[in-house]
Amino acid sequence: xxxxxxxxxxxxxxxxxxxxxxxxxxxxxxxxxxxxxxxxxxxxxxxxxxxxxxxxxxxxxxxxxxxxxxxxxxxxxxxxxxxxxxxxxxxxxxxxxxxxxxxxxxxxxxxxxxxxxxxxxxxxxxxxxxxxxxxxxxxxxxxxxxxxxxxxxxxxxxxxxxxxxxxxxxxxxxxxxxxxxxxxxxxxxxxxxxxxxxxxxxxxxxxxxxxxxxxxxxxxxxxxxxxxxxxxxxxxxxxxxxxxxxxxxxxxxxxxxxxxxxxxxxxxxxxxxxxxxxxxxxxxxxxxxxxxxxxxxxxxxxxxxxxxxxxxxxxxxxxxxxxxxxxxxxxxxxxxxxxxx
Amino acid sequence: xxxxxxxxxxxxxxxxxxxxxxxxxxxxxxxxxxxxxxxxxxxxxxxxxxxxxxxxxxxxxxxxxxxxxxxxxxxxxxxxxxxxxxxxxxxxxxxxxxxxxxxxxxxxxxxxxxxxxxxxxxxxxxxxxxxxxxxxxxxxxxxxxxxxxxxxxxxxxxxxxxxxxxxxxxxxxxxxxxxxxxxxxxxxxxxxxxxxxxxxxxxxxxxxxxxxxxxxxxxxxxxxxxxxxxxxxxxxxxxxxxxxxxxxxxxxxxxxxxxxxxxxxxxxxxxxxxxxxxxxxxxxxxxxxxxxxxxxxxxxxxxxxxxxxxxxxxxxxxxxxxxxxxxxxxxxxxxxxxxxxxxxxxxxxxxxxxxxxxxxxxxxxxxxxxxxxxxxxxxx
Numbered sequence: 001x002x003x004x005x006x007x008x009x010x011x012x013x014x015x016x017x018x019x020x021x022x023x024x025x026x027x028x029x030x031x032x033x034x035x036x037x038x039x040x041x042x043x044x045x046x047x048x049x050x051x052x053x054x055x056x057x058x059x060x061x062x063x064x065x066x067x068x069x070x071x072x073x074x075x076x077x078x079x080x081x082x083x084x085x086x087x088x089x090x091x092x093x094x095x096x097x098x099x100x101x102x103x104x105x106x107x108x109x110x111x112x113x114x115x116x117x118x119x120x121x122x123x124x125x126x127x128x129x130x131x132x133x134x135x136x137x138x139x140x141x142x143x144x145x146x147x148x149x150x151x152x153x154x155x156x157x158x159x160x161x162x163x164x165x166x167x168x169x170x171x172x173x174x175x176x177x178x179x180x181x182x183x184x185x186x187x188x189x190x191x192x193x194x195x196x197x198x199x200x201x202x203x204x205x206x207x208x209x210x211x212x213x214x215x216x217x218x219x220x221x222x223x224x225x226x227x228x229x230x231x232x233x234x235x236x237x238x239x240x241x242x243x244x245x246x247x248x249x250x251x252x253x254x255x256x257x258x259x260x261x262x263x264x265x266x267x268x269x270x271x272x273x274x275x276x277x278x279x280x281x282x283x284x285x286x287x288x289x290x291x292x293x294x295x296x297x298x299x300x301x302x303x304x305x306x307x308x309x310x311x312x313x314x315x316x317x318x319x320x321x322x323x324x325x326x327x328x329x330x331x332x333x334x335x336x337x338x339x340x341x
Numbered sequence: 342x343x344x345x346x347x348x349x350x351x352x353x354x355x356x357x358x359x360x361x362x363x364x365x366x367x368x369x370x371x372x373x374x375x376x377x378x379x380x381x382x383x384x385x386x387x388x389x390x391x392x393x394x395x396x397x398x399x400x401x402x403x404x405x406x407x408x409x410x411x412x413x414x415x416x417x418x419x420x421x422x423x424x425x426x427x428x429x430x431x432x433x434x435x436x437x438x439x440x441x442x443x444x445x446x447x448x449x450x451x452x453x454x455x456x457x458x459x460x461x462x463x464x465x466x467x468x469x470x471x472x473x474x475x476x477x478x479x480x481x482x483x484x485x486x487x488x489x490x491x492x493x494x495x496x497x498x499x500x501x502x503x504x505x506x507x508x509x510x511x512x513x514x515x516x517x518x519x520x521x522x523x524x525x526x527x528x529x530x531x532x533x534x535x536x537x538x539x540x541x542x543x544x545x546x547x548x549x550x551x552x553x554x555x556x557x558x559x560x561x562x563x564x565x566x567x568x569x570x571x572x573x574x575x576x577x578x579x580x581x582x583x584x585x586x587x588x589x590x591x592x593x594x595x596x597x598x599x600x601x602x603x604x605x606x607x608x609x610x611x612x613x614x615x616x617x618x619x620x621x622x623x624x625x626x627x628x629x630x631x632x633x634x635x636x637x638x639x640x641x642x643x644x645x646x647x648x649x650x651x652x653x654x655x656x657x658x659x660x661x662x663x664x665x666x667x668x669x670x671x672x673x674x675x676x677x678x679x680x681x682x683x684x685x686x687x688x689x690x691x692x693x694x695x696x697x698x699x700x701x702x703x704x705x706x707x708x709x710x711x712x713x714x715x716x717x718x719x720x721x
Binding site: 041042141155156157158185186187188189190191193194212213214215216217218219238239242252253254256257258259260261266267268269270271273274 | 393394500502503530531532533534535536538539542557558559560561563564565587597598599600601602603604605606607608609610615617618620621622676
């Protein structure tokens, strides 16, 4: 049985301006010990998907449908108390901003200890010992002294380590990392990514990594989901996605990022702006910005919503173009990037 | 790009005092943000200033424009020493040096229309453009890829990328010769970043603007710069022409930085070895003795901990501040893994260069240079 299976997840928010369909029909599976990267721009629905899995969307105006199955438990249908007992225990989340996610009034040792006592029947002393063990594990120097620090006394990288320690203290089987290094410098980012990989290898954790940085994806992911306008537009294994991208949006992303390993020639940007989720474009959501659309496909691209189709080896693509057209476009675009001018 | 020097920064220092007491403020220390940097910039050239947060790169950019008063040192802009000028005398020069800010949200006044934001430089300088201010502003808006019909809209009606275009329009209104770009694309989405980088390059080609491009993203800096300076704790530790720096970095810190940036290519990523720096950036209140990088450097010796290395030219045009510069390994090893020098991956979709060349000559529709369309009509 698959460890985590998400089927046809739908999340919508009722707002003053209208109904925002933030996530529309997201489907994927994840096994233990593997990393799934969700890539997309702001507003693509990647964070909302993660928060829906954790059961963090509550309140009026939110509608969630579909199925999220974690090791036999349906998280969408689960009661609040079931979810509460699972969050921080069998599933945990790391957020982008480590300063906003730690309580400024409590010492980090107490916050870590609370995560232990909330789920296990242990004494305060044992909880503190556990907190100390975890702080050492995530590489906080002088953990014996730092355990009584307040969050503001730590640097950004240290705070993110504390967040990771807190997320992993109960040995969760699923870890969701929402842009875990975006607020950090590159050298610190390297430390944190290394730490995550080490801990994953040790605890056999399944990780959902949400990011917009394709470099981090190349470093960490086993499988990748590309989201655009609330939908999955492409899903493939790591090498398949980077070396045989099929969806014109993915190709556009790969060719528009400035690269450390090549320089100089003009970037091939994707024109236009991300779509509105209240009035999404008709047909394929990406068609107003798509450069691969041709005269033959135009009426379908503008009129029909494409389905997510399997093009072989579990590589799924949501595009009306045929394989020849997609490959030709990808080859031409990426060739221009890799060789320069 | 020409050889005419437009900016010369000498021994620039900026420190912020730390005071104690309420009525009788006493200085008890200082944050040493910039500790004596030297830079020159030619007309139409881009100098990338990279470093991690807290290295003083933004402070340096602001002190050069005198948005912050430098503590010591001098800044010569077009031959004038602007560090000693009065605020009043500085005003006319301001039309020739401008700034683009990182945050496209807080750098635009939410109560002013786009038209009044972009026309503000005319009002400040008392300049009346030919054909009227409104026409000139509309032209500028069109030039940066904004719809001139949006003249009377407010900033909140625009997306992040479009707001950054408004900020750029304001900066180029008076056709300046020098712009400090402080992280101009780091708040933008990936696909929008490329649009804004292209726009900045086009404006440079057209008006011959020199950029001081302050950024933390080494990939973006490689894309846009002619020369690059790497900063650490308020010092420039290495400075070179772009390709020299990325292919032959000498300073250990530059090595660590380059190796830490993930590359969007899984096979290269798997081969690369990361130099992971232990520990955090030291405090800029109590700078380490000797070389400021010695507390995190894996090559540091006693000499490094006591003696401050000077920024010296190791080869012409390539300066480094290190007692033990790394000469044996190549930057390409850091970026694309050992002994590769960026070889083509066999099963990459990229065809051999000859084919690419043919397909390029065979009529890649030439892209109208100059305009990066904001509204979605770009033909790629």
